Amino acid sequence: xxxxxxxxxxxxxxxxxxxxxxxxxxxxxxxxxxxxxxxxxxxxxxxxxxxxxxxxxxxxxxxxxxxxxxxxxxxxxxxxxxxxxxxxxxxxxxxxxxxxxxxxxxxxxxxxxxxxxxxxxxxxxxxxxxxxxxxxxxxxxxxxxxxxxxxxxxxxxxxxxxxxxxxxxxxxxxxxxxxxxxxxxxxxxxxxxxxxxxxxxxxxxxxxxxxxxxxxxxxxxxxxxxxxxxxxxxxxxxxxxxxxxxxxxxxxxxxxxxxxxxxxxxxxxxx
Numbered sequence: 001x002x003x004x005x006x007x008x009x010x011x012x013x014x015x016x017x018x019x020x021x022x023x024x025x026x027x028x029x030x031x032x033x034x035x036x037x038x039x040x041x042x043x044x045x046x047x048x049x050x051x052x053x054x055x056x057x058x059x060x061x062x063x064x065x066x067x068x069x070x071x072x073x074x075x076x077x078x079x080x081x082x083x084x085x086x087x088x089x090x091x092x093x094x095x096x097x098x099x100x101x102x103x104x105x106x107x108x109x110x111x112x113x114x115x116x117x118x119x120x121x122x123x124x125x126x127x128x129x130x131x132x133x134x135x136x137x138x139x140x141x142x143x144x145x146x147x148x149x150x151x152x153x154x155x156x157x158x159x160x161x162x163x164x165x166x167x168x169x170x171x172x173x174x175x176x177x178x179x180x181x182x183x184x185x186x187x188x189x190x191x192x193x194x195x196x197x198x199x200x201x202x203x204x205x206x207x208x209x210x211x212x213x214x215x216x217x218x219x220x221x222x223x224x225x226x227x228x229x230x231x232x233x234x235x236x237x238x239x240x241x242x243x244x245x246x247x248x249x250x251x252x253x254x255x256x257x258x259x260x261x262x263x264x265x266x267x268x269x270x271x
Contacts, residue, residue, distance in 0.1 A: 029071065035062060038070055046071035047097075052080040060103060064088050064121055073097045080104040085111050087118035091125065098126040099164075102133040112142035116178040117155065120185055124160045132165060132186075136172030136179075141227050143176035146234045154238070155181050162190040171199040175230040180238050187242045196243065197250040200231040228254050 005023040010016070011032040019031070022041040029040060032052040040046055049071050053059040059081035067074065075097050084105065101122060123129065154177075168186055173179065187196070232253055243249045 035059065038066075040070055043071065044073050047073065047075045049074045049076070050078045052078070054080060054082050054106060057081065057083045057085050060084050060088055060105075060119075061086050064091060064125075068093050068095065076100040078102045078104075080106065083107045083110050084114045087115045088121045090118075090121045093125065095122070095126045095129075097128060099128055100131045101126065101129055102135070104135040104137070106135075106137045110136075110138055110142065112144065114143075114178075116143075116176060117157065117181045117185065118178075119182060120157060120160070123162055123165070123186070128164050129162065130164050131167045133169045134171070136170070136174065138172065138174075140223055141174045141176060143174070143178065145175040145230060146177040146180045146238060147175055147230055149177060154184060157185055159189055162186070163192050165190045166192055166194045167197075168193065168195070169197040169199070171201070173198040173200050173231050173235070174227050175234040180234050183239055184242055187239070187244070187247075193244070193247050195248045195250065197252070198231075198235055198239070199252040200228040200235075201252060201254050225254055 002023045003025060005021075005026055007028045007030075008021055008023065008026055009030040010019050011030070013033055016033070017036040018039075019036065020039045020041075021029075021043075024041075024043065025045055026040060026043050027045050028048040029046055030050040030052075031038065032050075034056055035051070035053055049067065051059060051063060051067075060079055061084060063077075063079045067077070074095065077095070077098055077100070079102070081104070103119065103122075119134070123132065165186070168190075170179070170183065173183075183196075183198070187193070232251070235251055240249070
């Protein structure tokens, strides 16, 4: 039976402390819940791995430190974390076969101490990476904003070329200085980039990318709209000028219905 097992899902087994599989032909592993000890027998066949942990922090850090020993040949990796309290560590280990990486950070607010720029640890460790998606969903931004900072204060990191990376998408893009620095790093060190998408909407509240307007019950709130405006200013000031002519830049902003609600709120507050 183990020979025939290709897909394994372990979801929300809160009392489970150890996950162990010796299935030799396992290709997809989906895990959701609280991370304990995970062993897939060093399976070389696991190509797709999901780690969805919305009730646990520092999963991105855990993934960088541990996933190579779990699935050394992973090609598609999806990581979802409630929040990151520590930076993603720079390590010498490599995801030699990773082509698609999606990282989701979902929470009310993330620690302002977390350095988005530390995510280059994954980029530097993935020489075959082609598609990178960073999805940020937060109700308020606690990081230091780039606005008001002189451009020469942007940090420069040791150059590491990303010669296979073609598509980068950041949803919930905000004016956090370290997030702008991460974006600039990608632009300055990726010769293969075809498309960069920066979505300033409060993902997934604003559905501008889907239907062109929001459902009345999920409109972006005032604070999110203010931050979206700051993000747009940061993009124009620090990022647009760094985009090579051959790279398609997509900038998404809140839909007209969200802006209409913002105008109504502003009018009500002033009356």
